[in-house]
Amino acid sequence: MSASQPTVGLVGLGAMGLGMAQSLRRAGHAPHVFDLRREVAQDFARDGGTACETLAELGARCDVVVSVVVNAAQTESVLFGDDGVAATMRPGSLFVMCSTVDPNWSVALESRLAKQGILYLDAPISGGAAKAASGQITMMTAGTPEAYTRAGGVLDAMAAKVYRLGDKAGAGSKVKIINQLLAGVHIAAAAEAMALGLREGVDPAALYEVITHSAGNSWMFENRMAHVLAGDYTPLSAVDIFVKDLGLVLDVARASKFPLPLSSTAHQMFMQASTAGFAREDDSAVIKIFPGITLP
Structure with missing residues (x-):
């Protein structure tokens, strides 16, 4: 040894x-x-x-x-x-x-x-x-x-x-929690953006191409909206992972009375997706909470 x-x-x-x-x-x-x-x-x-x-x-x-x-x-x-x-x-x-x-x-x-x-x-x-x-x-x-x-x-x-x-111990988990704050908010924002594009009749593939070469892009938009375009919600990371992880983010912040308005909203979006029956689908399935759109 x-x-x-x-x-x-x-x-x-x-x-x-x-x-x-x-x-x-x-x-x-x-x-x-x-x-x-x-x-x-x-x-x-x-x-x-x-x-x-x-x-x-x-x-x-x-x-x-x-x-x-x-x-x-x-x-x-x-x-x-x-x-x-x-x-x-x-x-x-x-x-x-x-x-x-x-x-x-x-x-x-x-x-x-x-x-x-x-x-x-x-x-x-x-x-x-x-x-x-x-x-x-x-x-x-x-x-x-x-x-x-x-x-x-x-x-x-x-x-x-x-x-x-x-x-x-502690600092590793704190940094990971902050990473998950961003990951969850970015997925929720990406889904919201793609949903608006679909609602407005924009070609989703064209929207994806433009955004991924523009300032509004994020790693999560590029990665997760590809799943939406493919209509493939096989869980690489499931909706319920972000119900859990954003819940941890909010727990940590609540303990020191620190406001997290975007994290709170994203958490509610993942909870809505989970309750609607998409808990075990890929986290990009958070897009399914938006009404009045037809997904690819």
């Missing part, structure tokens, strides 16, 4: 986690993986690495455990559930938390794990499935120097940009 090449485990082989595990393998690691869908873990391990039957087994075998699950509740389950990794991880090993969570929860988790001798990195991620698969995601990290030392080259194997934002 060396600091540069620790034994790595990754929990959660979803859209992001699978690509991150592939990036680890490409970088020369032989990752231990766990997913509730056993066949997904076994499929991954056929090309290298090990599919663990239980979380406890993964925790016992690994120096670094990377958790890529949906939220704080799932992270709690990974760590402290009946079959959690916290019970089997060795003192001095590292838990890397990649979910979008309340920063205060992340701060508290660092101290909970420290009592068991487990190091912790607050390390939310951004970039999407394609960037995860090519090792090009962004990681917004915060943690102790010891945690970074234990991580060795693991973070750089998964990410093109690893930002070190503080020497204790």
Whole structure:
């Protein structure tokens, strides 16, 4: 076991986690993986690495455990559930938390794990499935120097940009929350703009072409309105992700009585889309809340 090449485990082989595990393998690691869908873990391990039957087994075998699950509740389950990794991880090993969570929860988790001798990195991620698969995601990290030392080259194997934002947990999650504020507002604004174009009878493909070469463009308009033009709402990131994430944004701001008028409106738009039956569709389906338009 060396600091540069620790034994790595990754929990959660979803859209992001699978690509991150592939990036680890490409970088020369032989990752231990766990997913509730056993066949997904076994499929991954056929090309290298090990599919663990239980979380406890993964925790016992690994120096670094990377958790890529949906939220704080799932992270709690990974760590402290009946079959959690916290019970089997060795003192001095590292838990890397990649979910979008309340920063205060992340701060508290660092101290909970420290009592068991487990190091912790607050390390939310951004970039999407394609960037995860090519090792090009962004990681917004915060943690102790010891945690970074234990991580060795693991973070750089998964990410093109690893930002070190503080020497204790919290700052990574705060920056991620602010990123999600912008992502959610930009998707909602993009949907509103495209909906107005459709209402006014503008050719949607022409509108998309012009906007993506004009000052009004955003990364989210370019990426998500392509889904609308294709009429493909296969969830790469679902409507309910932004119900959750913009909810976290508003929770953080509410605690310090900070007004977020655009975030509040975007959150209501995603809630409306979710309640209307589009919860599990791609987040671009927020455009479906607008009346009186015919979508491509």
